[in-house]
Amino acid sequence: MILVAYGRQVDCAYVFGEDVGFGGVFRCTTGLSDRFGKQRVFNTPLCEQGIVGFAIGLAAMGNRAIAEIQFADYIFPAFDQIVNEAAKFRYRSGNQFNCGGLTIRAPYGAVGHGGHYHSQSPEAFFCHVPGIKVVIPRSPQQAKGLLLSSIRDPNPVVFFEPKWLYRLAVEEVPENDYMLPLSEAEVIREGSDITLVGWGAQLSVMEQACVEAEKDGISCELIDLKTLIPWDKEKIESSVNKTGRLLVSHEAPITGGFGAEISASITERCFLRLEAPVARVCGLDTPFPLVFEPFYLPTKNKILDAIKSTVNYYSSYDKSSPVHQHTLLEKNHLWIYAFNALDRRVA
Amino acid sequence: MAIWLSRSRKIAHFLNPKIAYFLQPEDFSYKIHVNYVNSSSFRTLSGENFRSPHAFLDNSATVSALQRRCRRPESTRAGEQVETRYSDDDYEDENQAMDFPGGRVSFTHEMKFISEAADKRIPCYRVLSDDGYLIAGSRFEQVDKETAVKMYKSMVTLQIMDNIFYEAQRQGRISFYLTSTGEEAINIAAAAALTSDDVILPQYREPGILLWRGFTLQEFANQCFGNNADYGKGKQMPIHYGSNKHNFFTISSPIATQLPQAAGVAYSLKMDKKEACVVAFTGDGGTKQFRSDGVVVKGQAYGIRSIRVDGNDALAVYSTIRAAREMVIHEQKPVLVEALSYRVGHHSTSDDSTKYRPVDEIEHWKTARSPLARFRKWVHKNGWWTDDEESELRGSIRKQLLNAIQVAEKTEKPQLAEMFSDVYDNLPSNLHEQEKSLRETIKRHRQDYPTDVPL
Numbered sequence: 070m071i072l073v074a075y076g077r078q079v080d081c082a083y084v085f086g087e088d089v090g091f092g093g094v095f096r097c098t099t100g101l102s103d104r105f106g107k108q109r110v111f112n113t114p115l116c117e118q119g120i121v122g123f124a125i126g127l128a129a130m131g132n133r134a135i136a137e138i139q140f141a142d143y144i145f146p147a148f149d150q151i152v153n154e155a156a157k158f159r160y161r162s163g164n165q166f167n168c169g170g171l172t173i174r175a176p177y178g179a180v181g182h183g184g185h186y187h188s189q190s191p192e193a194f195f196c197h198v199p200g201i202k203v204v205i206p207r208s209p210q211q212a213k214g215l216l217l218s219s220i221r222d223p224n225p226v227v228f229f230e231p232k233w234l235y236r237l238a239v240e241e242v243p244e245n246d247y248m249l250p251l252s253e254a255e256v257i258r259e260g261s262d263i264t265l266v267g268w269g270a271q272l273s274v275m276e277q278a279c280v281e282a283e284k285d286g287i288s289c290e291l292i293d294l295k296t297l298i299p300w301d302k303e304k305i306e307s308s309v310n311k312t313g314r315l316l317v318s319h320e321a322p323i324t325g326g327f328g329a330e331i332s333a334s335i336t337e338r339c340f341l342r343l344e345a346p347v348a349r350v351c352g353l354d355t356p357f358p359l360v361f362e363p364f365y366l367p368t369k370n371k372i373l374d375a376i377k378s379t380v381n382y383y384s385s386y387d388k389s390s391p392v393h394q395h396t397l398l399e400k401n402h403l404w405i406y407a408f409n410a411l412d413r414r415v416a
Numbered sequence: 417m418a419i420w421l422s423r424s425r426k427i428a429h430f431l432n433p434k435i436a437y438f439l440q441p442e443d444f445s446y447k448i449h450v451n452y453v454n455s456s457s458f459r460t461l462s463g464e465n466f467r468s469p470h471a472f473l474d475n476s477a478t479v480s481a482l483q484r485r486c487r488r489p490e491s492t493r494a495g496e497q498v499e500t501r502y503s504d505d506d507y508e509d510e511n512q513a514m515d516f517p518g519g520r521v522s523f524t525h526e527m528k529f530i531s532e533a534a535d536k537r538i539p540c541y542r543v544l545s546d547d548g549y550l551i552a553g554s555r556f557e558q559v560d561k562e563t564a565v566k567m568y569k570s571m572v573t574l575q576i577m578d579n580i581f582y583e584a585q586r587q588g589r590i591s592f593y594l595t596s597t598g599e600e601a602i603n604i605a606a607a608a609a610l611t612s613d614d615v616i617l618p619q620y621r622e623p624g625i626l627l628w629r630g631f632t633l634q635e636f637a638n639q640c641f642g643n644n645a646d647y648g649k650g651k652q653m654p655i656h657y658g659s660n661k662h663n664f665f666t667i668s669s670p671i672a673t674q675l676p677q678a679a680g681v682a683y684s685l686k687m688d689k690k691e692a693c694v695v696a697f698t699g700d701g702g703t704k705q706f707r708s709d710g711v712v713v714k715g716q717a718y719g720i721r722s723i724r725v726d727g728n729d730a731l732a733v734y735s736t737i738r739a740a741r742e743m744v745i746h747e748q749k750p751v752l753v754e755a756l757s758y759r760v761g762h763h764s765t766s767d768d769s770t771k772y773r774p775v776d777e778i779e780h781w782k783t784a785r786s787p788l789a790r791f792r793k794w795v796h797k798n799g800w801w802t803d804d805e806e807s808e809l810r811g812s813i814r815k816q817l818l819n820a821i822q823v824a825e826k827t828e829k830p831q832l833a834e835m836f837s838d839v840y841d842n843l844p845s846n847l848h849e850q851e852k853s854l855r856e857t858i859k860r861h862r863q864d865y866p867t868d869v870p871l
């Protein structure tokens with residue numbers, strides 16, 4: 070439906086992918102081909118590398134190419150086209166050419182029974198590639214605004230859609246054309262004790278954890294990153310400067326996940342302000358397992374536990390001190406610790 | 417999900433290929449270069465300009481690359497095969513032909529484009545008529561009574577297994593399923609034509625091969641239920657079978673991913689001088705979503721022998737695979753087999769194929785063109801199979817399957833530790849740590865975790 074809004078507006082938009090002509094496996098493009106014609110909305114052969122290559126060519130000629138990869142798990146055959154071609158099109162030609170009209174949509178994430186090849190969250194691979202943007206919406210409303218921005222953005226965008234959104238999320242989506250800015254994170258819940266950063270489907274799990282934590286008197290600030298690269302470091306930084314604590318959560322395996330990048334950057338920027346190590350609650354370092362999915366996922370309670378242990382980081386060393394009011398001693402400890410570290414860095 | 421107008425299903429048959437031709441990157445790029453050179457001569461002849469100067473630059477770069485290649489003895493040798501095909505006795509004159517890497521190419525004054533399609537489609541080899549009669553004059557490999565009956569019984573078993581497992585998914589007992597309905601002959605006849613030493617790299621619609629090789633109904637059920645006895649230890653979705661014992665590589669969902677691997681397996685068999693081949697399967701998705709006359713015509717483009725066969729004719733498939741196996745092993749050449757068939761079932765339990773193909777088309781293939789019915793008529797006519805035997809078989813298979821499902825359902829799920837096993841040969845420290853931390857979490861929040869997975 071988002072694509073309808075877009076198609077109405079722009080003549081040079083094309084939507085294509087495997088089975089897209091008759092609606093796609095998630096019915097995202099239902100009716101689109103009847104409405105805009107088979108020349109604008111069409112099926113492609115089953116060849117992801119070909120789909121993205123075609124889309125790059127189309128975009129390089131000044132069109133808006135909206136390519137669908139049926140599942141994010143199947144984006145890897147197109148990895149070369151995305152990494153070596155789309156991402157470097159502008160740079161390698163000294164901006165003579167670009168494929169900024171390219172948007173690649175792909176459903177990602179857990180669904181409960183997807184096993185290895187219908188569950189993965191491959192966003193981190195793409196965040197390692199200068200030249201493309203990576204955008205992930207959390208809700209239907211967000212999806213529309215962010216997708217329209219991605220399509221119109223003069224840079225190639227990989228747009229991952231949380232699969233669970235397709236079936237579970239129901240939300241009023243404005244009929245009109247609206248865009249939500251890229252590279253701008255949003256505080257979706259204000260709080261003062263700890264900052265939580267996430268994206269896509271994981272935000273609703275994190276939100277539940279925030280609600281539970283509140284019952285224990287912990288005030289959580291929840292931020293939707295929305296655009297993973299280039300990301301809104303400043304908003305996270307200012308939030309962490311306020312709360313002094315950070316937790317990042319994503320479904321993808323923890324090692325080398327985008328949480329690691331956030332953690333490192335914020336540690337660099339907020340080192341003196343951090344009152345506990347940055348916590349990461351993520352998928353485990355295994356392929357996505359079928360039967361063990363509930364064990365693999367970063368669940369509400371895993372997040373809640375991490376919120377508590379992060380907030381209680383110091384009191385777990387000094388039982389006498391209340392959580393929210395640090396004693397002078399603790400503060401001093403903190404500073405001494407920090408200066409030691411600074412010294413080390415200077416040396 | 418299949419594109420509705422695609423009806424064929426193919427077996428790419430890479431059997432001990434003469435790999436040099438098929439695999440060497442040099443050979444492959446050489447073919448591409450030939451195309452470029454053609455387009456540049458086209459330009460000269462027609463006087464038409466390329467829209468972008470890049471294409472032109474590419475061409476000159478290509479030419480120098482080609483000259484470099486001329487000096488390579490390898491490419492000349494590869495070309496010897498080609499030369500016999502393309503050189504024309506009338507053009508032996510130096511001015512009318514040139515030595516080109518890959519063989520001598522004759523010149524012509526005619527500017528003639530090769531048509532995108534041949535005048536006639538490649539015919540399809542079959543042995544049995546729709547009524548199960550041997551077509552007069554057809555040449556095929558004899559199948560004795562014992563083999564024929566085993567083939568038929570296996571086809572029936574496969575069909576009943578599909579029906580029952582599909583139902584089990586509908587009842588929510590397993591999470592996913594897909595049937596091989598309509599493709600029983602390809603499954604079983606190919607299996608029957610091979611030996612158990614031949615290595616299979618399947619797509620996902622060939623469980624019949626495992627069945628033929630002795631994978632039990634219980635083993636199928638165990639995989640679909642992802643229980644403790646599943647060789648994949650519950651890690652993959654249902655139908656992703658695999659059995660080392662049966663030389664059947666574990667199924668991977670990405671389409672066509674196993675095709676290049678098959679060439680590697682073949683090379684290994686060849687180097688080890690094994691009397692065995694490898695067979696890789698793929699469907700329309702991996703091959704034929706273009707306007708060519710199927711994939712069979714691409715054989716020649718790649719320098720691979722190919723054949724089109726009626727995939728719903730078990731005798732034809734059997735004979736084809738037997739012959740292909742012979743060639744592959746004894747001539748050391750790959751063979752491409754395109755078996756025409758029709759996926760009668762929906763793509764999977766997640767699909768409703770009536771959304772993209774007509775119901776009466778499905779019905780036609782299900783009934784009038786059923787590979788089972790056709791083969792049965794033949795077996796029946798030979799006096800090898802009776803109606804009584806049929807109903808007894810069906811009853812007994814049904815019973816065995818229902819029992820297998822019950823057992824599989826009752827069998828425990830794999831231990832939690834299995835989640836971390838097999839990522840590597842040994843558990844690295846990060847996984848040790850994660851397992852430990854997960855176990856602590858489970859202690860705190862037992863209610864979050866399924867009770868059927870033993871800790």
Ligand SMILES: Cc1ncc(C[n+]2csc(CCOP(=O)(O)OP(=O)(O)O)c2C)c(N)n1
Nearest residue numbers: 087143417418669670671699700701702759
């Ligand atoms: C690389 C890749 N892209 C997309 C998919 C999703 N997908 C699964 S099956 C399928 C269609 C396959 O069609 P076909 O080869 O004709 O086989 P069929 O299932 O119809 O027997 C698609 C697109 C996939 N498995 N792998």
